[in-house]
Amino acid sequence: MPGRGGRRLFTIILICLVILVSATLVAFSPLALELWKNSPANWNWLSEVGQTYGAASALLAMFALVGVAVSLVLQAREAKSAREQTLRSLHGELMRMAMEDPLYRACWGAFFTSDDPDAQRAHMYVNQIVNHWLTMWELRSITEPHLREVAQTVLAGRTGGSTGARSGSSG
Structure with missing residues:
Protein backbone atom coordinates (compact mmCIF):
# COMPACT_ATOMS: atom_id res chain seq x y z
CA MET A 1 0.00 0.00 0.00
CA ARG A 77 7.26 -5.14 16.32
CA GLU A 78 10.49 -5.32 14.37
CA ALA A 79 11.92 -7.91 16.77
CA LYS A 80 8.74 -10.01 16.47
CA SER A 81 8.89 -9.75 12.69
CA ALA A 82 12.55 -10.84 12.70
CA ARG A 83 11.69 -13.86 14.90
CA GLU A 84 8.85 -14.85 12.57
CA GLN A 85 11.13 -14.52 9.54
CA THR A 86 13.75 -16.68 11.24
CA LEU A 87 11.14 -19.36 11.99
CA ARG A 88 9.92 -19.30 8.39
CA SER A 89 13.46 -19.58 7.07
CA LEU A 90 14.14 -22.52 9.37
CA HIS A 91 10.91 -24.22 8.28
CA GLY A 92 11.83 -23.68 4.63
CA GLU A 93 15.30 -25.11 5.14
CA LEU A 94 13.92 -28.16 6.97
CA MET A 95 11.44 -28.72 4.13
CA ARG A 96 14.19 -28.37 1.50
CA MET A 97 16.33 -30.91 3.32
CA ALA A 98 13.39 -33.33 3.53
CA MET A 99 12.58 -32.84 -0.15
CA GLU A 100 16.13 -33.79 -1.08
CA ASP A 101 16.67 -36.73 1.27
CA PRO A 102 14.16 -39.51 2.09
CA LEU A 103 15.88 -40.07 5.44
CA TYR A 104 14.96 -36.55 6.58
CA ARG A 105 11.51 -36.86 5.00
CA ALA A 106 10.79 -39.86 7.25
CA CYS A 107 11.51 -37.68 10.29
CA TRP A 108 8.30 -35.72 9.57
CA GLY A 109 6.29 -38.85 10.41
CA ALA A 110 2.66 -39.24 9.35
CA PHE A 111 2.58 -36.02 7.32
CA PHE A 112 3.72 -38.01 4.33
CA THR A 113 1.64 -41.17 4.12
CA SER A 114 2.19 -41.83 0.43
CA ASP A 115 4.69 -44.49 -0.57
CA ASP A 116 5.54 -42.45 -3.66
CA PRO A 117 8.59 -40.25 -2.91
CA ASP A 118 7.64 -37.85 -5.71
CA ALA A 119 4.16 -37.36 -4.21
CA GLN A 120 5.75 -36.67 -0.84
CA ARG A 121 8.11 -34.09 -2.34
CA ALA A 122 5.21 -32.50 -4.23
CA HIS A 123 3.26 -32.27 -0.95
CA MET A 124 6.22 -30.49 0.65
CA TYR A 125 6.51 -28.11 -2.27
CA VAL A 126 2.82 -27.18 -2.05
CA ASN A 127 3.41 -26.59 1.67
CA GLN A 128 6.19 -24.15 0.75
CA ILE A 129 3.85 -22.37 -1.69
CA VAL A 130 1.16 -21.99 0.99
CA ASN A 131 3.74 -20.62 3.46
CA HIS A 132 4.85 -18.16 0.79
CA TRP A 133 1.25 -17.01 0.39
CA LEU A 134 0.95 -16.60 4.15
CA THR A 135 4.01 -14.37 4.20
CA MET A 136 2.69 -12.30 1.30
CA TRP A 137 -0.70 -11.96 3.02
CA GLU A 138 0.83 -10.84 6.32
CA LEU A 139 3.00 -8.29 4.51
CA ARG A 140 -0.09 -7.09 2.62
CA SER A 141 1.66 -7.60 -0.70
CA ILE A 142 -1.20 -9.71 -2.08
CA THR A 143 -4.89 -8.90 -2.16
CA GLU A 144 -7.58 -11.37 -1.19
CA PRO A 145 -8.97 -11.71 -4.75
CA HIS A 146 -5.48 -12.35 -6.12
CA LEU A 147 -4.73 -14.86 -3.36
CA ARG A 148 -8.01 -16.68 -4.05
CA GLU A 149 -7.18 -16.79 -7.76
CA VAL A 150 -3.67 -18.22 -7.36
CA ALA A 151 -4.81 -20.64 -4.63
CA GLN A 152 -7.63 -21.92 -6.84
CA THR A 153 -5.17 -22.47 -9.68
CA VAL A 154 -2.57 -24.28 -7.57
CA LEU A 155 -4.97 -26.30 -5.43
CA ALA A 156 -7.05 -27.35 -8.44
CA GLY A 157 -4.06 -29.20 -9.86
CA ARG A 158 -3.41 -32.90 -9.35
CA THR A 159 -0.75 -32.37 -6.67
CA GLY A 160 -2.39 -29.42 -4.90
CA GLY A 161 -5.83 -31.02 -4.70
CA SER A 162 -4.61 -34.35 -3.37
CA THR A 163 -2.27 -32.66 -0.90
CA GLY A 164 -4.94 -30.44 0.65
CA ALA A 165 -7.47 -33.26 0.96
CA ARG A 166 -5.07 -35.76 2.46
CA SER A 167 -3.46 -34.00 5.41
CA GLY A 168 -4.20 -30.29 5.39
CA SER A 169 -1.42 -27.83 6.12
CA SER A 170 1.67 -29.24 7.76
CA GLY A 171 3.37 -26.02 8.74
Whole structure:
Protein backbone atom coordinates (compact mmCIF):
# COMPACT_ATOMS: atom_id res chain seq x y z
CA MET A 1 0.00 0.00 0.00
CA PRO A 2 2.07 2.91 -1.25
CA GLY A 3 -0.44 5.53 -0.03
CA ARG A 4 -0.24 4.27 3.53
CA GLY A 5 3.56 4.52 3.63
CA GLY A 6 3.44 8.02 2.14
CA ARG A 7 0.95 9.18 4.76
CA ARG A 8 3.05 7.68 7.55
CA LEU A 9 6.18 9.44 6.27
CA PHE A 10 4.27 12.72 5.94
CA THR A 11 2.98 12.39 9.52
CA ILE A 12 6.46 11.70 10.88
CA ILE A 13 7.92 14.67 9.00
CA LEU A 14 5.08 16.91 10.19
CA ILE A 15 5.54 15.88 13.84
CA CYS A 16 9.31 16.46 13.63
CA LEU A 17 8.72 19.85 12.04
CA VAL A 18 6.25 20.89 14.77
CA ILE A 19 8.69 19.81 17.49
CA LEU A 20 11.57 21.64 15.80
CA VAL A 21 9.54 24.85 15.38
CA SER A 22 8.30 24.65 19.00
CA ALA A 23 11.81 24.16 20.34
CA THR A 24 13.11 27.05 18.23
CA LEU A 25 10.35 29.37 19.44
CA VAL A 26 11.01 28.41 23.06
CA ALA A 27 14.75 28.97 22.65
CA PHE A 28 14.46 32.40 21.03
CA SER A 29 11.47 33.77 22.92
CA PRO A 30 13.54 35.66 25.57
CA LEU A 31 15.20 37.60 22.78
CA ALA A 32 11.84 38.30 21.19
CA LEU A 33 10.47 39.46 24.53
CA GLU A 34 13.33 41.88 24.94
CA LEU A 35 12.72 43.28 21.45
CA TRP A 36 8.99 43.45 22.12
CA LYS A 37 9.42 45.24 25.43
CA ASN A 38 11.81 47.68 23.68
CA SER A 39 13.78 48.53 26.81
CA PRO A 40 17.05 47.46 28.40
CA ALA A 41 17.10 43.98 29.88
CA ASN A 42 15.06 43.64 33.05
CA TRP A 43 16.36 40.31 34.27
CA ASN A 44 13.85 39.99 37.07
CA TRP A 45 10.99 40.30 34.64
CA LEU A 46 12.69 37.92 32.19
CA SER A 47 13.23 35.38 34.99
CA GLU A 48 9.53 35.51 35.84
CA VAL A 49 8.75 34.94 32.18
CA GLY A 50 11.26 32.06 32.20
CA GLN A 51 9.42 30.43 35.07
CA THR A 52 6.34 30.28 32.90
CA TYR A 53 8.26 27.93 30.64
CA GLY A 54 7.75 25.14 33.18
CA ALA A 55 4.56 24.12 31.39
CA ALA A 56 6.27 24.25 28.02
CA SER A 57 9.12 22.17 29.42
CA ALA A 58 6.67 19.59 30.74
CA LEU A 59 4.97 19.50 27.34
CA LEU A 60 8.27 18.97 25.53
CA ALA A 61 9.20 16.25 28.03
CA MET A 62 5.87 14.57 27.34
CA PHE A 63 6.57 14.67 23.57
CA ALA A 64 9.95 13.10 24.22
CA LEU A 65 8.40 10.39 26.39
CA VAL A 66 5.79 9.64 23.73
CA GLY A 67 8.59 9.46 21.15
CA VAL A 68 10.50 6.96 23.27
CA ALA A 69 7.33 4.87 23.79
CA VAL A 70 6.58 4.83 20.05
CA SER A 71 10.18 3.85 19.37
CA LEU A 72 9.95 0.95 21.84
CA VAL A 73 6.70 -0.28 20.27
CA LEU A 74 8.25 -0.14 16.78
CA GLN A 75 11.34 -1.99 18.01
CA ALA A 76 9.18 -4.70 19.59
CA ARG A 77 7.26 -5.14 16.32
CA GLU A 78 10.49 -5.32 14.37
CA ALA A 79 11.92 -7.91 16.77
CA LYS A 80 8.74 -10.01 16.47
CA SER A 81 8.89 -9.75 12.69
CA ALA A 82 12.55 -10.84 12.70
CA ARG A 83 11.69 -13.86 14.90
CA GLU A 84 8.85 -14.85 12.57
CA GLN A 85 11.13 -14.52 9.54
CA THR A 86 13.75 -16.68 11.24
CA LEU A 87 11.14 -19.36 11.99
CA ARG A 88 9.92 -19.30 8.39
CA SER A 89 13.46 -19.58 7.07
CA LEU A 90 14.14 -22.52 9.37
CA HIS A 91 10.91 -24.22 8.28
CA GLY A 92 11.83 -23.68 4.63
CA GLU A 93 15.30 -25.11 5.14
CA LEU A 94 13.92 -28.16 6.97
CA MET A 95 11.44 -28.72 4.13
CA ARG A 96 14.19 -28.37 1.50
CA MET A 97 16.33 -30.91 3.32
CA ALA A 98 13.39 -33.33 3.53
CA MET A 99 12.58 -32.84 -0.15
CA GLU A 100 16.13 -33.79 -1.08
CA ASP A 101 16.67 -36.73 1.27
CA PRO A 102 14.16 -39.51 2.09
CA LEU A 103 15.88 -40.07 5.44
CA TYR A 104 14.96 -36.55 6.58
CA ARG A 105 11.51 -36.86 5.00
CA ALA A 106 10.79 -39.86 7.25
CA CYS A 107 11.51 -37.68 10.29
CA TRP A 108 8.30 -35.72 9.57
CA GLY A 109 6.29 -38.85 10.41
CA ALA A 110 2.66 -39.24 9.35
CA PHE A 111 2.58 -36.02 7.32
CA PHE A 112 3.72 -38.01 4.33
CA THR A 113 1.64 -41.17 4.12
CA SER A 114 2.19 -41.83 0.43
CA ASP A 115 4.69 -44.49 -0.57
CA ASP A 116 5.54 -42.45 -3.66
CA PRO A 117 8.59 -40.25 -2.91
CA ASP A 118 7.64 -37.85 -5.71
CA ALA A 119 4.16 -37.36 -4.21
CA GLN A 120 5.75 -36.67 -0.84
CA ARG A 121 8.11 -34.09 -2.34
CA ALA A 122 5.21 -32.50 -4.23
CA HIS A 123 3.26 -32.27 -0.95
CA MET A 124 6.22 -30.49 0.65
CA TYR A 125 6.51 -28.11 -2.27
CA VAL A 126 2.82 -27.18 -2.05
CA ASN A 127 3.41 -26.59 1.67
CA GLN A 128 6.19 -24.15 0.75
CA ILE A 129 3.85 -22.37 -1.69
CA VAL A 130 1.16 -21.99 0.99
CA ASN A 131 3.74 -20.62 3.46
CA HIS A 132 4.85 -18.16 0.79
CA TRP A 133 1.25 -17.01 0.39
CA LEU A 134 0.95 -16.60 4.15
CA THR A 135 4.01 -14.37 4.20
CA MET A 136 2.69 -12.30 1.30
CA TRP A 137 -0.70 -11.96 3.02
CA GLU A 138 0.83 -10.84 6.32
CA LEU A 139 3.00 -8.29 4.51
CA ARG A 140 -0.09 -7.09 2.62
CA SER A 141 1.66 -7.60 -0.70
CA ILE A 142 -1.20 -9.71 -2.08
CA THR A 143 -4.89 -8.90 -2.16
CA GLU A 144 -7.58 -11.37 -1.19
CA PRO A 145 -8.97 -11.71 -4.75
CA HIS A 146 -5.48 -12.35 -6.12
CA LEU A 147 -4.73 -14.86 -3.36
CA ARG A 148 -8.01 -16.68 -4.05
CA GLU A 149 -7.18 -16.79 -7.76
CA VAL A 150 -3.67 -18.22 -7.36
CA ALA A 151 -4.81 -20.64 -4.63
CA GLN A 152 -7.63 -21.92 -6.84
CA THR A 153 -5.17 -22.47 -9.68
CA VAL A 154 -2.57 -24.28 -7.57
CA LEU A 155 -4.97 -26.30 -5.43
CA ALA A 156 -7.05 -27.35 -8.44
CA GLY A 157 -4.06 -29.20 -9.86
CA ARG A 158 -3.41 -32.90 -9.35
CA THR A 159 -0.75 -32.37 -6.67
CA GLY A 160 -2.39 -29.42 -4.90
CA GLY A 161 -5.83 -31.02 -4.70
CA SER A 162 -4.61 -34.35 -3.37
CA THR A 163 -2.27 -32.66 -0.90
CA GLY A 164 -4.94 -30.44 0.65
CA ALA A 165 -7.47 -33.26 0.96
CA ARG A 166 -5.07 -35.76 2.46
CA SER A 167 -3.46 -34.00 5.41
CA GLY A 168 -4.20 -30.29 5.39
CA SER A 169 -1.42 -27.83 6.12
CA SER A 170 1.67 -29.24 7.76
CA GLY A 171 3.37 -26.02 8.74
